[in-house]
Amino acid sequence: MNFNKKLEKAIKKNNSLLCVGLDSDVDRLRESFGESRQFLFNKSIIEATKTHVCSYKLNTAFYEAIGHSGIKALKDTCDYLREKHPEIPLIIDAKRGDIGNTNDGYVQFVFTYLGGDAVTINPYFGEEAIRPFLNKKDKGIIVLCKTSNAGAGEIQDLVISNGMRDLVPTLRRDAYNASLDFSASPRNDMKLYQYIAYQVSHEWNKNKNCLLVVGAMYPNELKQVRKIVGQDMTLLIPGIGAQGGDLEATLKAGLNSRGRGLIINSSRNIVFAKNPREEAKKLRVEINKFC
Amino acid sequence: MNFNKKLEKAIKKNNSLLCVGLDSDVDRLRESFGESRQFLFNKSIIEATKTHVCSYKLNTAFYEAIGHSGIKALKDTCDYLREKHPEIPLIIDAKRGDIGNTNDGYVQFVFTYLGGDAVTINPYFGEEAIRPFLNKKDKGIIVLCKTSNAGAGEIQDLVISNGMRDLVPTLRRDAYNASLDFSASPRNDMKLYQYIAYQVSHEWNKNKNCLLVVGAMYPNELKQVRKIVGQDMTLLIPGIGAQGGDLEATLKAGLNSRGRGLIINSSRNIVFAKNPREEAKKLRVEINKFC
Numbered sequence: 001m002n003f004n005k006k007l008e009k010a011i012k013k014n015n016s017l018l019c020v021g022l023d024s025d026v027d028r029l030r031e032s033f034g035e036s037r038q039f040l041f042n043k044s045i046i047e048a049t050k051t052h053v054c055s056y057k058l059n060t061a062f063y064e065a066i067g068h069s070g071i072k073a074l075k076d077t078c079d080y081l082r083e084k085h086p087e088i089p090l091i092i093d094a095k096r097g098d099i100g101n102t103n104d105g106y107v108q109f110v111f112t113y114l115g116g117d118a119v120t121i122n123p124y125f126g127e128e129a130i131r132p133f134l135n136k137k138d139k140g141i142i143v144l145c146k147t148s149n150a151g152a153g154e155i156q157d158l159v160i161s162n163g164m165r166d167l168v169p170t171l172r173r174d175a176y177n178a179s180l181d182f183s184a185s186p187r188n189d190m191k192l193y194q195y196i197a198y199q200v201s202h203e204w205n206k207n208k209n210c211l212l213v214v215g216a217m218y219p220n221e222l223k224q225v226r227k228i229v230g231q232d233m234t235l236l237i238p239g240i241g242a243q244g245g246d247l248e249a250t251l252k253a254g255l256n257s258r259g260r261g262l263i264i265n266s267s268r269n270i271v272f273a274k275n276p277r278e279e280a281k282k283l284r285v286e287i288n289k290f291c
Numbered sequence: 292m293n294f295n296k297k298l299e300k301a302i303k304k305n306n307s308l309l310c311v312g313l314d315s316d317v318d319r320l321r322e323s324f325g326e327s328r329q330f331l332f333n334k335s336i337i338e339a340t341k342t343h344v345c346s347y348k349l350n351t352a353f354y355e356a357i358g359h360s361g362i363k364a365l366k367d368t369c370d371y372l373r374e375k376h377p378e379i380p381l382i383i384d385a386k387r388g389d390i391g392n393t394n395d396g397y398v399q400f401v402f403t404y405l406g407g408d409a410v411t412i413n414p415y416f417g418e419e420a421i422r423p424f425l426n427k428k429d430k431g432i433i434v435l436c437k438t439s440n441a442g443a444g445e446i447q448d449l450v451i452s453n454g455m456r457d458l459v460p461t462l463r464r465d466a467y468n469a470s471l472d473f474s475a476s477p478r479n480d481m482k483l484y485q486y487i488a489y490q491v492s493h494e495w496n497k498n499k500n501c502l503l504v505v506g507a508m509y510p511n512e513l514k515q516v517r518k519i520v521g522q523d524m525t526l527l528i529p530g531i532g533a534q535g536g537d538l539e540a541t542l543k544a545g546l547n548s549r550g551r552g553l554i555i556n557s558s559r560n561i562v563f564a565k566n567p568r569e570e571a572k573k574l575r576v577e578i579n580k581f582c
Contacts, residue, residue: 061389061396067366067404071359097413098352098386099440099529103314105352113358118373122413124435128442144415149390151419154490161452161480189452192483199445238390268371 003117003140003209004234006089011054011260013087016284017291019055019236020045021093021267022077023062026070028272038063038073043080050085052280055117057236057265059093078114089117091263095144097122103132111139118142120213120236123196124158127204137207140234143200145225146193148215149238156193175274192222203231208259211236214254214266216245223253234263240283241269247283251290259291294431295525296407296498297380302345302551304378307575308381308582310346310527311336312328312384312558313368314353317361319563329354329364334371340374343571346408348556352386367544369405381581382554386435388413393485394423402430408484409433411504411527414487418495428498431525434491436516437484439506439530447484485515492520502527505545507555522547525554531574532560538574542559550582 001009011017022045024038031037046056058077063070081090092114096106110119118140121133133141146156190198200210212229215221216239225235235254239245247264254262264287266280273279292300302308313336315329319541321433337347348370354361372381383405387397401410409431412424424432437447481489491501503520507530513544516526530536538555545553555578557571564570 023393059393061387061393063396063399064362064400065396065404067400068359068362071355071362075358095389095413096352099438102314102350102352105354105356109352109355109358111354122386123413124413124415124446125438125440126442126445126447128445129438129440146419147390147416149416149420151417154415154419155415155419155483155487157366158449159452159488160449179386188529192446195449196446216453230514244540284299 002138003089006087006117007054007140007263011247014051014054014290016052016054017260017262017264017287018053018280018284019057019091019263019265019268020049020053020280021057021059021238021265022273023059023267024060026066029055035069036073036076038070039076039080042077045083045276046085048277049270049280050088052277052284053088055089055091056081057091057093057267059267063254075114078116082115089140090115091118091120091142092116094121095120095122097130099125099129101132104205107132107136109227111136118211122142123200127199134204135209137209139209140211141209141235142211142213143196143204145196145200145212146214146218146221146243148217148243150217152215152218156191158192159189160192160195162190178256178285193221194228195243197225197228201233205233213238215239215243216247216250217243219246219249219253222250226256228253230259231261233260236263236265236267240264241266246261248290251287255291293429294380297378297408298345298431298525298554301379303347305342305344306579307343308551308553308555309344309571309575310348310554311344311414311561311571312348312350312529312556314350314558314562316353317357318416326360326427327364327367328365329361330371333364333368334515336567337372337376340561340571341379341567343568343575344379346380346382346554347372348382348384348558348559350468362436365540366405369407380431381406382409382411382431382433383407383440384411385414386411388416389419390416390420392423394421399425402427409502411435418490425495425498425500428500431502432488432500433502433504434495436487436491437505437509437512438502438534439508439534441508441520443509445454447482449483450480451483451486454479469533484512485519488516488519492524496524504529506530506534506543507538508534509535510540510544514543517545517547522549524554525552527554527556528555532557533556538577542578546582
């Protein structure tokens with residue numbers, strides 16, 4: 001079963017668009033958990049939240065922080081999930097990217113060693129370089145588009161002058177025009193994040209396995225991205241909760257015509273809550289009000 | 292001692308701009324090395340080449356490929372280098388990047404756990420996000436600019452229409468004009484990789500700890516980058532050897548006025564050569580012909 005189908009099933013089963021990010025920062029974990037504290041913590045969060053999620057996301061930074069034992073905890077968590085809850089998709093938030101064959105190492109890490117269902121990748125190298133990821137037909141390849149940090153615009157909002165003129169040869173200019181709201185930019189230029197959204201959805205997505213990351217801090221940009229990619233592509237949305245993204249604005253801007261097409265991630269606000277189960281349930285219900 | 296000083300000393304001691312990339316792809320290593328085969332292989336390469344290099348580079352992809360035991364081999368290699376050859380700078384080619392504090396995990400991995408002297412990072416998130424890296428004053432922060440893959444231009448050569456107009460407010464337009472050769476682009480637009488080079492050298496480099504990656508496949512772009520960043524910034528050049536970069540063109544385009552300012556990396560062509568010592572020596576001597 002490919003990632004999109006597995007995700008669809010999990011969304012339906014738990015009636016949830018919520019992804020819980022297992023950001024088990026060792027500095028915030030109780031010492032009493034001992035050597036395996038990241039794994040044991042994750043296990044407790046998984047058991048508390050498993051009926052309220054459509055997926056789990058593991059950000060590699062929190063595991064790499066302590067080296068090989070952290071990587072082992074990451075693997076133990078993935079093994080546990082695949083064994084006990086094989087129906088829940090597992091997203092490895094690695095934000096990797098390198099040139100051509102070097103990516104084979106990362107592909108092996110994420111899909112063979114960890115057994116992930118999807119991975120986040122960085123688009124800076126271009127499609128040609130990240131083919132080892134894109135070639136994995138059954139996996140979700142989630143490309144960074146507009147990230148959730150305050151300074152994302154420094155690079156991602158750069159206006160590309162030859163965007164419309166040269167870069168979209170395969171699409172009729174009228175059709176492209178109609179698909180975007182360029183009221184602020186009458187010359188029909190596009191921003192880098194829009195170009196990424198366009199390229200990923202129209203060029204990189206030959207195996208229908210691409211998704212995009214758009215931060216919840218940017219509902220206007222999310223709306224643009226939804227217009228560019230159409231109704232079928234799923235968008236992973238970090239930034240709800242601790243980072244301050246607005247849930248209602250996000251859902252209104254990003255849901256597709258079927259009230260789906262988003263994965264809403266929350267990490268710290270759930271995993272470090274007094275009652276992670278209740279927090280996950282609350283957010284799931286809140287999300288469903290707008291679907 | 293900061294990274295740039297350590298590098299300068301190593302360059303002087305071995306009279307070398309050569310960096311050997313320890314890309315110890317497990318699939319290419321002899322089974323007879325057993326469990327620690329990546330570490331033992333690296334050790335043998337280090338001992339063979341140590342008098343011919345200015346630095347070693349370890350690409351994390353080749354270690355992550357086999358999971359936590361690969362990460363252990365990576366650490367063992369770093370420990371060995373720091374213990375036996377503490378004068379040789381150690382570059383962790385991780386190409387990492389995430390939002391704000393999440394980068395703390397990667398910073399800990401690269402500098403605390405591995406004890407690296409420098410790291411490669413991806414610029415897509417912008418300066419605000421990667422401050423945890425930039426704040427490490429004594430470390431080298433090597434930002435991807437123009438990567439060595441054939442398809443790098445898809446994103447990195449995008450022309451930024453507001454480049455000159457809005458994005459370079461701190462520099463007088465004339466001075467900027469004079470510093471670049473825009474004969475092909477009379478509107479003084481810049482490409483994304485040029486903008487990255489400009490931002491990193493003029494804005495991100497407050498701690499004088501930034502370097503840039505420019506692939507050897509692109510001597511013309513390297514020339515542009517050298518013009519933008521001036522004489523003091525060191526550039527890491529992958530792509531010589533297996534990837535087919537032209538050494539002479541690269542050195543002519545990228546060396547600064549003192550015949551320095553480049554780290555020339557070669558990986559597979561040296562580490563998988565019949566005689567790595569001779570191969571490293573040959574390339575060092577070849578490089579020095581043009582310095």
